[in-house]
Amino acid sequence: xxxxxxxxxxxxxxxxxxxxxxxxxxxxxxxxxxxxxxxxxxxxxxxxxxxxxxxxxxxxxxxxxxxxxxxxxxxxxxxxxxxxxxxxxxxxxxxxxxxxxxxxxxxxxxxxxxxxxxxxxxxxxxxxxxxxxxxxxxxxxxxxxxxxxxxxxxxxxxxxxxxxxxxxxxxxxxxxxxxxxxxxxxxxxxxxxxxxxxxxxxxxxxxxxxxxxxxxxxxxxxxxxxxxxxxxxxxxxxxxxxxxxxxxxxxxxxxxxxxxxxxxxxxxxxxxxxxxxxxxxxxxxxxxxxxxxxxxxxxxxxxxxxxxxxxxxxxxxxxxxxxxxxxxxxxxxxxxxxxxxxxxxxxxxxxxxxxxxxxxxxxxxxxxxxxxxxxxxxxxxxxxxxxxxxxxx
Numbered sequence: 001x002x003x004x005x006x007x008x009x010x011x012x013x014x015x016x017x018x019x020x021x022x023x024x025x026x027x028x029x030x031x032x033x034x035x036x037x038x039x040x041x042x043x044x045x046x047x048x049x050x051x052x053x054x055x056x057x058x059x060x061x062x063x064x065x066x067x068x069x070x071x072x073x074x075x076x077x078x079x080x081x082x083x084x085x086x087x088x089x090x091x092x093x094x095x096x097x098x099x100x101x102x103x104x105x106x107x108x109x110x111x112x113x114x115x116x117x118x119x120x121x122x123x124x125x126x127x128x129x130x131x132x133x134x135x136x137x138x139x140x141x142x143x144x145x146x147x148x149x150x151x152x153x154x155x156x157x158x159x160x161x162x163x164x165x166x167x168x169x170x171x172x173x174x175x176x177x178x179x180x181x182x183x184x185x186x187x188x189x190x191x192x193x194x195x196x197x198x199x200x201x202x203x204x205x206x207x208x209x210x211x212x213x214x215x216x217x218x219x220x221x222x223x224x225x226x227x228x229x230x231x232x233x234x235x236x237x238x239x240x241x242x243x244x245x246x247x248x249x250x251x252x253x254x255x256x257x258x259x260x261x262x263x264x265x266x267x268x269x270x271x272x273x274x275x276x277x278x279x280x281x282x283x284x285x286x287x288x289x290x291x292x293x294x295x296x297x298x299x300x301x302x303x304x305x306x307x308x309x310x311x312x313x314x315x316x317x318x319x320x321x322x323x324x325x326x327x328x329x330x331x332x333x334x335x336x337x338x339x340x341x342x343x344x345x346x347x348x349x350x351x352x353x354x355x356x357x358x359x360x361x362x363x364x365x366x367x368x369x370x371x372x373x374x375x376x377x378x379x380x381x382x383x384x385x386x387x388x389x390x391x392x393x
Contacts, residue, residue, distance in 0.1 A: 015072045023060040023072065026376075027080035029366040030059060031088065037362070040089035040153035047151050048159035048178030055359050058379050070163045070174050071096045074149045086114065089154040094128075100148035100162075103128050107150060114154065124152055126301075127177075130185050131160040133300055135175045137307045138186070139330060140203040142166045143173045186297050187211065199329045205310060207326035214296040216323040217313035221299070225289040229282070231316045284309050356380055 015023075035043050046052045057069040060076060078092040085091050091110045094103030104125045111121030128150045136145045143164030152158035160177035177189070188208055205214060220228050284304045293299035300310070317323040363376050 015068060020072065020076060023076035024080045026060045026366075026368075027073075027076045029368065030056065030362060031077065031081055031090070033362045033365045035088050035090065037365070041155050041157040043090055044151050044153050044157040044159045045178055045180060047161065048176045049355075050174065050176050052355050052358075053161065053176065055355050055380070059359055059363065059376050070161065070172070071147050074147070074161060078149075085110070086154075090151065091153075092149060092151050094149045096147045100146070103148055103150050107152070120156065124150070124158060127158060127179070127182075127185070128160065130297075130301060131175075131177045132162060133305075134185060134189070134206065135162060135164065137300065137305070137310045138205040140205075140307055140311065141173065141199055141329060142168070142202075143171075145175075184297075186214070186300065201327045202329040203311060203314060204326045204328060204330050205314060207328065207330065209328075210314075210325035212323040213314050213317040213325035216317040216321055217310075218293065218296060218299060220313055220316060221285070221288045222292045225286050228285060228289065228316075231320050232285075232312065234320055235312075235315055278308070281308055281312060285312075 031043070034046070038046070053073070054069070057073045060073060074092070075095055078095065081088055081090060081092065091107075093106035093110070094100045107124050107128060108121055110116075111118075111124070128148070132145055132148050141164075143166050145162055145164045147161075147163040149161045150158065151161070156179070158177075158179040161174065163172050163174045165172045182189075186206060188206055204210060220231065287304065288299070288302065288309075293302060299305060314325045318325060359380055360377060363373055363380075366373070368376070
């Protein structure tokens, strides 16, 4: 599986009708050329690449670093292939806000229209739903998912492009998924994550380092509701002392809780968590204990399981039993920094240059006027500076 994330400034404006119409027109040409040259499966794979996706947005004339690129580019591509999906062999479902909720129905609708096997369609719907739950509940980075689009080909390849917003920092983070070589939806499904900035103490339950906490979470559920609630009560009664313990684990001594809240450790979930009694959380935990999930994926797939349930079990695992999850932001790439000093990662100029070169070749094969092609080429060349991308080896 490949997955990437991009972080951008939050854009509250609306795309002008004239620009959207233009993007649809250009999107139709670019999609046709790219599918003709590479095929529908390769088109899906490239959509899952955050750098390639970003470059396509540049071709279609949207701001390279605005959150609106994700929503408007997805919407324009969806509109550009409307009525020609079966011929192209590519289908786009979902979108922004309420439209994202229609994703399962749209996938099912295309499955029926294309006479796809029912198990295959159910699997597509499941992958769509789980990708949203993973990025919304297992990667607790402060971004709330508000855009979810599911791309798939007639041959079964699929990609997810979804985006979350952080209203406090006024930024949005984009998440990409790709179906190639999927072996595990839970543990480290990332092949590339692009972010404008790295955050401290992101609860990342997808990390390999969180495996112990994931396993213990299932064991805690299997142990029964009463013992589990006793552990939850420990967190409720001793949150202040647990906060101090976290500081000590980080090598910080003689800190009052007030001072601790002003340090870099203040982002740790146990410090920000509200340990007041939650009837909803207890209801979900009771339901899980009555019918214990066989593994962490089936746990996450259960109705009602969200960030708070994941966080509660992770904190019990860490603070009561010592199975610490990962608090490292899974971001790997950055659009915001050139990385000329190779910090935190060197720029992969070869990959980026290859992407720009491919886009230019595709533009040359379109039926645009020569004047329009020159404008697009100029935008691509200009994008090379702000889009210097740090890539992990």
